[in-house]
Amino acid sequence: MKIYPAIDLKDGACVRLLRGNMEQATVFNESPQAQAQQFGEQGFGQLHLVDLNGAFEGRAVNEDAVKAVLDVTDVPVQLGGGIRTMADVERWLDAGISRVIIGTQAVREPAFVKAACKAFPGQIAVGIDAKGGMVAVEGWGEVTDKPAVELAMEYEDAGVAVIIYTDINRDGAMQGPNIPETVALAEKISTPVICSGGVSSLNDLISLKAFANKGIDGAIVGRAFYDGAIDPAEAIRRIGN
Numbered sequence: 001m002k003i004y005p006a007i008d009l010k011d012g013a014c015v016r017l018l019r020g021n022m023e024q025a026t027v028f029n030e031s032p033q034a035q036a037q038q039f040g041e042q043g044f045g046q047l048h049l050v051d052l053n054g055a056f057e058g059r060a061v062n063e064d065a066v067k068a069v070l071d072v073t074d075v076p077v078q079l080g081g082g083i084r085t086m087a088d089v090e091r092w093l094d095a096g097i098s099r100v101i102i103g104t105q106a107v108r109e110p111a112f113v114k115a116a117c118k119a120f121p122g123q124i125a126v127g128i129d130a131k132g133g134m135v136a137v138e139g140w141g142e143v144t145d146k147p148a149v150e151l152a153m154e155y156e157d158a159g160v161a162v163i164i165y166t167d168i169n170r171d172g173a174m175q176g177p178n179i180p181e182t183v184a185l186a187e188k189i190s191t192p193v194i195c196s197g198g199v200s201s202l203n204d205l206i207s208l209k210a211f212a213n214k215g216i217d218g219a220i221v222g223r224a225f226y227d228g229a230i231d232p233a234e235a236i237r238r239i240g241n
Contacts, residue, residue: 166196
C-alpha cells in the first residue's frame with residue numbers, strides 16, 4: 001500500500017484544514033517547496049498536492065507553489081483543486097504533474113472526465129469527497145444528493161486510474177479514517193481506491209493495509225505527519241513508501 005504525504009496549498013503556504021473549513025487552516029510550512037524536499041528526503045515515493053484556493057474558485061490559484069514543488073521533487077506528484085477543463089489537465093500534465101485529480105467536474109461533467117481518461121490513460125484520478133456518504137463539490141462547500149458509491153460505479157469502465165475517497169468529517173480531525181465506508185466503496189468497483197481523511201496513527205495505516213486485497217491502494221496522510229503522530233520512517237518500514 002502506498003503512502004501519499006499531503007501538501008495542501010492555501011495562499012501559497014502548506015496548511016491543513018479541519019473538516020474542509022477554509023477558516024480553520026493551520027499553517028505548517030510557509031514553504032511548500034521545503035516541505036516537499038523533506039518528504040522526499042524521508043523516502044516517500046509519491047506526493048499528494050491540493051490547491052485549496054483553486055478548489056473553491058474553480059481555477060488554478062497556487063500555480064507558483066505547485067511548480068516550486070515540482071522543481072525539487074523527482075517522485076510522482078498528483079494534484080487536485082480547480083481542475084475543470086481539458087486545458088487545465090493538459091497544462092498540469094505538461095508542467096510535470098503525474099496524475100490530475102478531478103472532483104467537482106466528475107459530478108458536473110462526466111463526459112469531460114471520460115474524455116480525459118481516453119486522452120491521458122493512467123493519469124486521471126477521480127476525487128470523491130463525501131459527507132454522510134453523499135458527494136460534496138465546489139471545495140466541499142456544496143453537498144449533493146449523489147451517493148458516493150453510485151458516483152464511483154458510474155466511472156467503472158471509464159479508465160480512471162484511481163478513486164480518491166475522502167470522508168470530509170474525518171479530514172484533519174485526527175479521529176481515524178472511515179475504513180468501513182472506504183472498503184465498502186472499494187468492494188463495489190474494480191478501480192483502485194486511495195483512502196483520504198482522518199489517518200491519525202500508524203495503527204490506522206496498518207488497519208487500512210489489511211484491506212489491500214479489497215482494492216485499497218493507498219492512504220493520504222497529512223496532519224498526522226505534521227503533528228508528529230506518525231513517524232515517517234516507521235510508516236515506510238511497516239507499510240511501504
